[in-house]
Amino acid sequence: MIAREWKATCPKQHEQGFIEYLYQTGVKETSETDGFLGAQIFNRELNGEVEITLLTYWKDLECIKAFAGEDIGVAKLYPEDEKYQLNPDRHVNHYQVHENLWA
Template sequence: MIAREWKATCPKEHEDGFIGYLYETGIKDTSDTKGFVGAQILKRDLGNSTEITLLTFWEDIECIKAFSGENISIARLYPEDEKYKLNPERHVKHYEVRENMWL
């Protein structure tokens, strides 16, 4: 299994709106892709802004390519991201999941 990590920051006043938009775009698009296993959205308070981390989980790299295109290190951004004054990372990180345990 492969974990794909993407991060962005946005002003606190746009946090809830952006997370809702993230469900409508990134989560919907990934969950409609063959080989998608799951996702987590994490948030961290940075004072005046919020850091949002999207972790998606995939069966393998080929499944990620079906979502992102051939260059899997480039973030897939959406047209209305600017509406939330988003400061997105342009690149994503990938990790091999060695263990996954939930209590």
């Protein structure tokens, strides 16, 4: 299993709106892709803004390519991101999941 991590920051007043938008775009699109196994969204206050982290879980790298394209290290952004004054990471990180134990 592969975990894909993407992060962005936005002003506090856009936090809830952007999280809802993230569900309608990135989470919806990934969940419709073969090999998608799940997602988590984390948020925290950071330097007067909000940092939002999206983790998605995938069967393998080929499944990620079906979603992200050939260069899986480049973040997939959406047209209305700037509405939320988003400062997105342009790159994503991938991790091999060695332990997956849920309480």
